[in-house]
Amino acid sequence: MFIDNEQEVIVNIKKEIVEEIKKSLKENFPKLKINFSYIRNKNFNRNDKFEDGKISLEIGNKRVIKNYQIKKIITQATINNLLDKRDIFTNLSDTYSTYIVLTDYLSRNVSLELKNENINFIDTSGNIFLTDKDIYIYYYDKSKKKIVPEKDELVNRKNIELLFYFLNDRKILKKTYREISDITGVSLGKISNTFKILKNKNFLVKKNNKHKLIRTEELLDRWIENYNNILKDKIYINTYRTKLNEINQELIINKNLKNTYISSEYGINLISNKIRSKNLYLYTQEKLDNLIKSLKLIPDSNGNIKLFSLFWNDEYIFNPDYDCLVPYLLLYADLLEEDIQRNKEVIKELYEKHIQPGVLQTSFE
DSSP, X not given: OOOOOHHHHHHHHHHHHHHHHHHHXXXXXXXXXXXXXXXXXXXXXXXXXXXXXXXXXXXTTEEEEEEEEEESOOOHHHHHHHHHHHHHHXXXXXXXXXXXXXXXXXXXXXXXXXXXXXXXXXETTOOEEEEOSSOEEEEOOTTSOOOOOOOOTTOSHHHHHHHHHHHHOGGGGGSOHHHHHHHHOOOHHHHHHHHHHHHHTTSEEEETTEEEEOSHHHHHHHHHHHIIIIIXXXXXXXXXXXXXSOOOHHHHHHTTOTTEEEEHHHHHTTTOOSSOOOOEEEEEOSOHHHHHHHHTEEEOTTOSEEEEEOOSOTTTSOOSSOTTBOOHHHHHHHHXXXXXXXXXXXXXXXXXXXXXXXITOOSOO
16 A cells, blocks of 8 residues: 655665564574664654664673664665764664664575674574674674565666666656656656556655655665666676876867767766776767777777667756766766775775665655
8 A cells, every 4th residue: 555654665665674573682692682673663764863763682791782783684785875874873872883784584595795894783583793892793694584574676777777767867757658658768658657666665645645765775785785786787888998197077078979978987087086097887879989089999808998878858858967977876886886996995996975865856847
């Protein structure tokens, strides 16, 4: 059933996760006393509010209290965001982070990465990492029955493309299906289906005849994962190296390469000089022969240049600050996929300056 109250939707989802965690911890740690404060009902989606409540855990005469945040899913993108919240609460307590994330089932690899980053966690299977002055717990039962994740119905190519528009520009949600189809090139049936999925999955609510995306952090994480794992392979053209010393924005403009946009490290270098660019992604609608000739490209599986077909209407979705740079959302997704250590700082800056205030905004437009 489509629920119209976004606060009720989000709080109910979080309460379900808390109840599952309570049951699992009771089974795995019978001597562990645990108490949750109520999930807060006000300002639940404010960017300056990180915690959903407080959790108290007690073993013997040792007791620890932490601020918990609930994340339904955790991906690589989520982990990068959690690092900021861990650091904020670590500063408050000087030594040990008072931050802990509660989530659905974590894979072994993700749990180890969280542990390595010193991010406390508990999942609905009772797997836990908890550090404090007097308590240290790490438990992961790989033999435990895994929770089968709900089917992700947003993995269809057209769903991924539409979400790219919705996350980039909320104003498109005000348009009719016909207008959205004219902009995106997606059929009316696919558009209707995507709206239905978003409503059924409680990512979209309607108020005063206006649509609004909610749970945008989770939706962003899903889009990044689906884009990098599904759509990117479909639009990939080939990998190259170049005879030129450098490919940059000025060269693309001077060569009159229309509908060609820079991403990856060369893209982030347009807005930050903190890294030495090595990898270059180009999204293009230019004729391949002309592009290869203009940029002196040579096919090379070990090259540093990857070409992709442009998958969005660049007259409607574009970077507001740089003519030849992909939209910030796509730049963010590409950098996360590469997962290169030297880019961690600029990824964080990109998130804080362009993703958090833009893509994750939730007001009705």
